[in-house]
Amino acid sequence: MLSTESTGGGLPSFGVFAREQVYTVFLDMRRSPSDRAPSWTLEFAVLPGPAAAPSVAASRQGLVLPFPVVKEPPAWPADVVRGYLRKLVVVYGQISTEGKLDRLSVKDSPDARLNQPVLDALQRWTFRPAQLNGAPVAVKVLLGIPLALSE
Numbered sequence: 001m002l003s004t005e006s007t008g009g010g011l012p013s014f015g016v017f018a019r020e021q022v023y024t025v026f027l028d029m030r031r032s033p034s035d036r037a038p039s040w041t042l043e044f045a046v047l048p049g050p051a052a053a054p055s056v057a058a059s060r061q062g063l064v065l066p067f068p069v070v071k072e073p074p075a076w077p078a079d080v081v082r083g084y085l086r087k088l089v090v091v092y093g094q095i096s097t098e099g100k101l102d103r104l105s106v107k108d109s110p111d112a113r114l115n116q117p118v119l120d121a122l123q124r125w126t127f128r129p130a131q132l133n134g135a136p137v138a139v140k141v142l143l144g145i146p147l148a149l150s151e
Contacts, residue, residue, distance in 0.1 A: 010041040011144045014107045016092050020045035025065055029073060037073070041144035046130065046137050047094065062133035066095045070126040073150065074117040081147050084110040089118050089145045097136035099127040107142065118145060
């Protein structure tokens with residue numbers, strides 16, 4: 001899905017995207033075919049930089065989305081999650097050209113006890129970085145993480 005922050009994507013607006021084109025994808029968080037873990041929403045936009053110069057950025061045909069190669073769900077306390085099933089924790093961050101998440105911050109959460117476990121888990125994630133016309137580019141992201149009990 002392609003949008004701007006004002007036209008809406010998969011998550012509410014948190015003011016992190018300006019006039020960029022915002023892309024929305026859904027991350028499959030199942031560990032097996034029978035797992036019912038809900039997908040996470042990932043919105044991203046290319047950060048300004050040499051590879052994203054305006055003449056190149058105008059043509060997004062060469063854009064390859066960032067893809068998690070190492071992902072770990074948060075170790076949330078089940079008793080806290082039970083009280084907020086289907087609510088979202090929303091995290092902002094940046095994915096570097098090396099595929100690492102940094103500058104992480106929680107933008108929205110139904111309970112502060114959920115925040116540190118999600119930040120700890122995301123620190124261990126590794127991505128295949130986004131690419132624009134074959135070159136890795138840094139992106140800013142919003143992750144919408146639905147609360148669900150693991151099986």
